[in-house]
Amino acid sequence: MSNKKNWPLWEIFVRSKNGLEHRHFGSLHAADAEMALENARDVYTRRNEGVSIWVVESKNITASNPEHNGEMFEPAQDKVYRHPTFYDLPDEVKHM
């Protein structure tokens, strides 16, 4: 176990129930994808939190640069008309 510090980091996504999307739960260390799945099962779903797990090695995720937040996100702030807020949703429609 001397090289356990070298285990890569994995991002864990869990689907809580059928019909819902996978959601980011956290990250953990594992030597490979299979171990990441087993570790995720034990770390994140031991209290019956999930029905499906995705694991992605963190290095494969391309993230936006916080320094570019201005140009990336601010232009959208004053454009409320892009939200579909002009429709009335029936109560029966959930998860919107």
Added chain:
Amino acid sequence: MNNNLYNYILGIADNSLILGQRLGELTGHGPSLETDIACTNISLDLFGQVRSYFQYVAKIAGDKRTEDDIAMLRKEREYKNVLLVEQPNTNFAYTIGRQFLFDVYHLAFLAELQKSTDLTLSAIANKCIKEVSYHERFSSDWVRRLGDGTEESKAKMQEAINYLWTYTDELFHQTEADKAMVAEGIGVDVTKLKEHYYKQVSGLLIEANLEVPESKWFQKGGKEGIHTEHLGYILTELQYMQRTYPNMEW
């Protein structure tokens, strides 16, 4: 009270109780956060299973003893677990080796116990088998990783398997209670699991790039209450609270 049934269930329950206690020792001391939680989870699974057995045993005993009394307050010679499960967590390879050698047996055993004519036992087996399937997957996976890993991990895994091997044959010994329960269709004939067991175990060891030990000399005694020196220490910890503060509750 049906003595044979009582002793038979104790034999099953004590294996999981002592193995659960052994794994529990690793809580907070696992080699990594993730494996620490995995081992603790397996320990908790085993304690959950043990509860069902001891509740049933307490009912059969029919005296004033509760499930806790029977689980926690017997003397060393009255514990019927196999010697394998009381072996120490010398290093992670020993923990995994012990788990693997027990899980393969446990899974095959529960598959047969599901067919028991005793409905309580078959229901317990039915509930436990999914958990144990995962335990077996976890421990096999680690044997494969360590055996087929670095030179150091392979050497440690091989050493652990060689050491633990002498405790495997006892899994297939029949006690008097075993024979009586098999005759009644309640118990599992463990002698019939032996061939399947060694085939499974050897197959995985070869896959893991490890050697199958050739030793023909085996330890025995646990099922009759004759234990290795380790059990006394395990019980000291397991029974500490009740020995120090008799009848305490919380």
